[in-house]
Amino acid sequence: NAGVTQTPKFRVLKTGQSMTLLCAQDMNHEYMYWYRQDPGMGLRLIHYSVGEGTTAKGEVPDGYNVSRLKKQNFLLGLESAAPSQTSVYFCASSRLEYEQYFGPGTRLTVT
């Protein structure tokens, strides 16, 4: 039982490049989430999904897109990366809306 895994762990992008972060969970959770954490700030919700095929915007959705084609996977896309998107990205999943389980994070640097 791996829990929540994230791929890749580190990535450096140039401004304007695109990339996709992959989150996978093996706990059969309905809910999945993408957060970003910046220095001196708490985690902020980017997008979330309440089930396969559904997505919704969180607190800071601009510049990101998501897809949930399979229940166990939640993808976060950056179409045109900007330096302001330099951050640590965390994926989480939960059975209900409480007690989310987090992945280890992806450290993204945009130069």
Added chain:
Amino acid sequence: DQQVKQNSPSLSVQEGRISILNCDYTNSMFDYFLWYKKYPAEGPTFLISISSIKDKNEDGRFTVFLNKSAKHLSLHIVPSQPGDSAVYFCAALPGTGANNLFFGTGTRLTVIP
């Protein structure tokens, strides 16, 4: 605007003593509160939670207290152990069916052996 605030960025405590981490919130719609613990280079892990219908929840060495009138909650760890050294985040959920966890900025706890 930060709806969940942790005003102490850091706290140092001697091993064996009590650690008290504080959290304040501004949104009266929050009705479920959680504490997460985070080690470097790892994701946050769930520690303990409390519903707004309670004022205390205890799990082993960890106790969370909720004062709704003051919009304040606290996490007590007793006795503190060196392995408790981590960043602690307070988080809140607004109402049934909500999915957006609002996090505080975290408090770094250092337990000195």
